[in-house]
Amino acid sequence: MAGGSDGLMAVFTAQRNELRRFLNARMGNESDADDLIQELWIKLQSLNIPPVANPRAYLYRMAQNLAADRIRMRHRQMQRDRAWTDERTGYAAPGIEAADDNANAEEEIHAREEAAQLASAIANLPEGARRAFMMHKIDGLSHADVAAALGISKSGVEKHMAVAMKYLRRALLD
Numbered sequence: 001m002a003g004g005s006d007g008l009m010a011v012f013t014a015q016r017n018e019l020r021r022f023l024n025a026r027m028g029n030e031s032d033a034d035d036l037i038q039e040l041w042i043k044l045q046s047l048n049i050p051p052v053a054n055p056r057a058y059l060y061r062m063a064q065n066l067a068a069d070r071i072r073m074r075h076r077q078m079q080r081d082r083a084w085t086d087e088r089t090g091y092a093a094p095g096i097e098a099a100d101d102n103a104n105a106e107e108e109i110h111a112r113e114e115a116a117q118l119a120s121a122i123a124n125l126p127e128g129a130r131r132a133f134m135m136h137k138i139d140g141l142s143h144a145d146v147a148a149a150l151g152i153s154k155s156g157v158e159k160h161m162a163v164a165m166k167y168l169r170r171a172l173l174d
Helices: 004-027 030-046 055-089 097-123 127-138 143-150 154-173
Strands: none
Touching (some): 004 030, 030 055, 097 127, 127 143
């Protein structure tokens, strides 16, 4: 067992780059990953954590929770912003149902186009990245399970996922 906060801090220091890659994959950009690494460091400094049996897993769970909190916060912020904009522009005002139907149809068309674009981008991934992506994101397998199925290391799966996410992000932004 690692000796509480001090032991966690030692593991954090040793795993910092891996944690950053982990958060970068979840958040989609390096800036958010850096912010969350800093937030994790601050939490480790300020909390009095008792000894932990698996400090690496504990740190990754903390990092995952911080990422999930950040994503939820952004989602709530987008909902507030959308509600404020709708209120200001009168978009959600009564008597505009026909416009809403057209907007919903346009949104559905846009969503279908995005889905087709994503499917095409996935099909064009490098073979290893495509297989790892499909097994992890579509089939729901863990990185360890994907590594076992493909006969590669867990680190190899993480590299394939990073390649896939980077490629897909670029493909969808273009």
